[in-house]
Amino acid sequence: MIRVESLSVSFGRVQAVREVPFHVAPGEAFGLVGESGSGKSTVLGAIAGLIQDWSGTISVAGQPQGRRRDKAFHKRLQMVFQDPYGALHPRHVVDRIVGEPAAIHGLDEVGARVEKALGEVGLGPAFRYRYPHQLSGGQRQRVAIARALILEPEILLLDEPTSALDVSVQAEVLNLLARLRAERGLTYILVSHDLAVIAHMCDRLAVMRDGRVVEEMGVEELRAGAPREAYTRRLLAASRGYDRAAAEGFESTT
Amino acid sequence: MKALDDRSAGSFSAGPRAWLMAEAAGSRRQARLGRWYAAWLVFRRNPLAVTGLAIVCGLIVVALVAPWLAGHSPIEQNLQARLLPPGGGHWLGTDALGRDIFARLVHGARITLLIVALVAAIAAPVGLIMGCSAGYFGGWVDAVLMRITDVFLAFPRLILALAFVAALGPGIENAILAIAITAWPPYARIARAETITIRTSGFIQAARLQGASASRILVGHVVPLTSSSVIVRVTLDMAGVILTAAGLGFLGLGAQPPVAEWGAMIAAGRQFMLDQWWVAAAPGLAILVVSLGFNLLGDGLRDVLDPKHG
Incomplete structure (x- = not known):
């Protein structure tokens, strides 16, 4: 579904991503994990077309992508951003935020689509005409997910979708994303610094460090605690050492 | 279920206030x-701001009903009644040509309002677009547009207005044009600075990712x-615009005689x-108020609209 070969991105003299390769099969959930500044969000930006200065090959659904993307691309691929507070226009009501993609693509019956999309993310009609400042962080992220879903895309890019949320709300949003993928057969690329989130959501993952992929593996290997690379083992230890009980409790909610 | 809907969406029959304050609006219009x-x-909590609003509303009302409010013609001369003091038939007295000052003041409100409205209608959209x-575009678009802005910003406002009026000929239309041309650059600067801070925000990226066009x-x-x-x-600049027009x-x-314009009226009164x-x-006093x-x-308005406090 998505094939990335020797993707490099540089901002001025800083090389943020170096020769990154990976591929994601249709219906698969692929995780990109790494610490801050490892270039994982930049990879998503390049795939989505939000970052222009990249080199290498990006192909989505078999079609090689250039600097500019066409409408069909946008209908196929959508994204959920990290910060739910900055991702929604502060002067637009939920109805407009969620309906805007449908209006841009000239779809019919925008109102009914908005209602359906909001229903799928668990927001009732009472939320339809609220402004973002009237919503909690978790509700905002649900609105962002509804906005991404209204075009009925096949691929969803998730850029740390829960890292700005409370732990209890994180689990709700992750379960929502997992359910949507199961129902719709969506393909996910999930970026996170949290190995527990990746282990919960993904089938395969790549570990990034300093702009490179240091290891790619299946999630069973991660669960078994047997990564080959020392860096991955350290990352794993760090994620467990942070709060073991919470991390295990989180996994048991699946 | 109906009753529940009414409560949550704020039924209009429960009073307009409840409708406006409803936690969950029922339409985009109600939300807005x-x-x-x-x-x-x-x-409303700021009494000075309400005073300002009342003055501006008063100006609009006076301009609208000027012919009925004035009582006298603003241009009809009566040389037997020159320079009469306030009182009697002329509330504010008469000027050197025996014209009723109150009538000229009231008709002058129309000119002032016209200047203010047209300058705002020309300068604000131009500044916003630029x-x-x-x-938003940055790069060479930014460089070209902002250098143009700098050129206009480099001229002192009254001097450039004088040059325009001198080139195009005196008259109220040319004065409005001249003021508007010198008024927009600060708006362009403000709009640019704000745009740069929101250009990289998530909701703009999301709009780009939805395939929205730049426009x-x-x-x-x-x-x-x-x-x-x-x-x-723009509202804060309007005082300056009125002063420039009066200047x-x-x-x-x-504005050319015999049109009643406040600045010209002061010029005529200077001799006496x-x-x-x-x-x-x-x-x-009218200009001051x-x-x-x-x-x-x-x-x-700044207290209400400033995004840092809103």
Whole structure:
């Protein structure tokens, strides 16, 4: 579904991503994990077309992508951003935020689509005409997910979708994303610094460090605690050492 | 279920206030009106701002009903009744040609309002378009648009207005054009600065990822957020615009006789300043009050619209 070969991105003299390769099969959930500044969000930006200065090959659904993307691309691929507070226009009501993609693509019956999309993310009609400042962080992220879903895309890019949320709300949003993928057969690329989130959501993952992929593996290997690379083992230890009980409790909610 | 709907969506029959304050609005219009009503509640708490609003509303009302309010013709001369003091048949006295000053003042409100409205209608959109485009596109578009802005910003306002009026000929239309041309650059700067701060925000990236065109993003997403600071700045600038227009009128380059214009009225009254003070004082006071009104209104609007506090 998505094939990335020797993707490099540089901002001025800083090389943020170096020769990154990976591929994601249709219906698969692929995780990109790494610490801050490892270039994982930049990879998503390049795939989505939000970052222009990249080199290498990006192909989505078999079609090689250039600097500019066409409408069909946008209908196929959508994204959920990290910060739910900055991702929604502060002067637009939920109805407009969620309906805007449908209006841009000239779809019919925008109102009914908005209602359906909001229903799928668990927001009732009472939320339809609220402004973002009237919503909690978790509700905002649900609105962002509804906005991404209204075009009925096949691929969803998730850029740390829960890292700005409370732990209890994180689990709700992750379960929502997992359910949507199961129902719709969506393909996910999930970026996170949290190995527990990746282990919960993904089938395969790549570990990034300093702009490179240091290891790619299946999630069973991660669960078994047997990564080959020392860096991955350290990352794993760090994620467990942070709060073991919470991390295990989180996994048991699946 | 119906009753529940009424409560949560705020039925209109429960009173307009409840409808406006409803936690969950039932339509985009209700949500928008509710936001405006909440802003009005904040605005209302500031007595100075309400005073400013009252003055500006008063100016509009006076301009609308001028012919019925004036009582006398603003241009009809009566040389037997020159320079009469206030009182009797002429509330504010008469000027050197025996014209009723109150009537001229009231008709002058129309000229002032026309200048203010047209300058705002020309300068604010031009500034918004230039600034938002420069900030959003960046690169060479930004460089070109902002250098043009700098050229206009480099001229002192009254001097450039004088040059324009001198080139195009005196008259109210040319004065308005000249003021508008010198008024927009600060708005472009404000709009650009605000656009740059929101250009990289998530909701703009999301709009790009939805395939929105640049014009759609600018008009639908960027301008609504930048316009409030520009509106505040325009309101605060209106006092300056009125003074510039009066200054041009004073120099004989604005509205031409016999049209009643406050600046020209002061210029005419200058010769009698000591003995017939009311000839110059009445229009001077009018300029003062209206300028003050716009400044107070602008201050109040800033408290309501400033995104840092909103």
